[in-house]
Amino acid sequence: MATKGTVVIDPGHGGTANMGGSDANHAVSPSGVLEKNMTLNIAKLVEDALKAAEPDLTVILTRSTDTNLTLEQRANVARDNHADLFLSIHFNGFNGAARGVEAWVRPKAEGNVNFDDDKSFAERVQKAVFAAINARDPNTKDRGVKEMKLGVLTDANLGNTAAHHPCRACLLEIEFIDVPAVDQLLNTGANATAVCDEIAVAIKDAILAELP
Amino acid sequence: MSRSFSRLTFLALLISCFFTACSSESRHALEASYTPVLASRPDASTRALRGTLKGDFEWAADSASLQEAASRWEQFLKAHEPRYGEYGDGFHKLHVDGAKLELMRVYYLLGRINDGDRILRQIDPLAVNNGGRYK
Numbered sequence A: 001m002a003t004k005g006t007v008v009i010d011p012g013h014g015g016t017a018n019m020g021g022s023d024a025n026h027a028v029s030p031s032g033v034l035e036k037n038m039t040l041n042i043a044k045l046v047e048d049a050l051k052a053a054e055p056d057l058t059v060i061l062t063r064s065t066d067t068n069l070t071l072e073q074r075a076n077v078a079r080d081n082h083a084d085l086f087l088s089i090h091f092n093g094f095n096g097a098a099r100g101v102e103a104w105v106r107p108k109a110e111g112n113v114n115f116d117d118d119k120s121f122a123e124r125v126q127k128a129v130f131a132a133i134n135a136r137d138p139n140t141k142d143r144g145v146k147e148m149k150l151g152v153l154t155d156a157n158l159g160n161t162a163a164h165h166p167c168r169a170c171l172l173e174i175e176f177i178d179v180p181a182v183d184q185l186l187n188t189g190a191n192a193t194a195v196c197d198e199i200a201v202a203i204k205d206a207i208l209a210e211l212p
Numbered sequence B: 001m002s003r004s005f006s007r008l009t010f011l012a013l014l015i016s017c018f019f020t021a022c023s024s025e026s027r028h029a030l031e032a033s034y035t036p037v038l039a040s041r042p043d044a045s046t047r048a049l050r051g052t053l054k055g056d057f058e059w060a061a062d063s064a065s066l067q068e069a070a071s072r073w074e075q076f077l078k079a080h081e082p083r084y085g086e087y088g089d090g091f092h093k094l095h096v097d098g099a100k101l102e103l104m105r106v107y108y109l110l111g112r113i114n115d116g117d118r119i120l121r122q123i124d125p126l127a128v129n130n131g132g133r134y135k
Helices: A034-052 A069-080 A117-137 A180-190 A191-209 B001-029 B052-062 B066-080 B090-109 B112-125
Strands: A006-011 A058-061 A085-092 A101-105 A140-146 A166-175
Touching: A006 A034, A006 A069, A034 A058, A034 A085, A034 A191, A069 A085, A085 A191, A085 B090, A101 A117, A101 B052, A117 A166, A117 A191, A117 B066, A166 A180, A166 A191, A166 B090, A180 A191, B052 B066, B052 B090, B066 B090, B090 B112
Parallel strands: A006 A058, A006 A085, A085 A166, A101 A140
Antiparallel strands: A101 A166
């Protein structure tokens, strides 16, 4: 019986059909790597790193194959397993030039009963991942923690109420994969595997530091 | 009598010239070529499918004229702006906000000041319309 807590990692997107607010895929790298596959790869690396570092921690992925779930279903995995932390992993893309690491939390004004704790968790994860990428590529940008009404971070779906809100949650956008330099860094370069490992270790360290 | 008739004729001519100039300026604006500022024109080899968030964004960014750009960005927002304000992820919000900024600029270039101002108030980059809360 695990006693150190429960962490739910949510690899964004998946499958081929859009499901309840979750599109099958968003960003695509210049070499053709899909965001949905990159999120799953990083999530599995984080899972392995967490299990190796803390065997008494329960780590659950919302998906471990190429399937899509609705945003509500993803959050419900945290609710049903009484998770302490929920991290949704994504990669970004825009105009082939924008760069940076950012994290998102649900605004207090949108009924986030866990706003301060969510923001603290998001800042820790975002800073850790930014530092890991910046060590390899100083052209990355620190885009900080922002607020947005995100379906996957809805308190009711995560199992949080005003009276009892055990699950801290945020969404991480690791980098803009439509930028050729980022594609090389994370997918096609000689050190791509090592860089992804370093990002996973950074997320693992942030998660462990967040737990009691 | 003849002097006031001349004045009236002159005034009518002046007004007519003004409207002719305005309408030719509007036609000119409608037909003016469009170059996106924040979005980039899609590369034909990596173009995303229409119907997807990325594909529809690229389609709008690839508009030939300001008139076409206004229509396509409006269609993009109709299809992809979240109905209840619930975004899927940062990529989703970035593209919706990017589309609003491109459309706002197009409206101003077309002389549609009120439409441009409506989007400016909605985006509220200085956070002055919502009590200044952190965005």
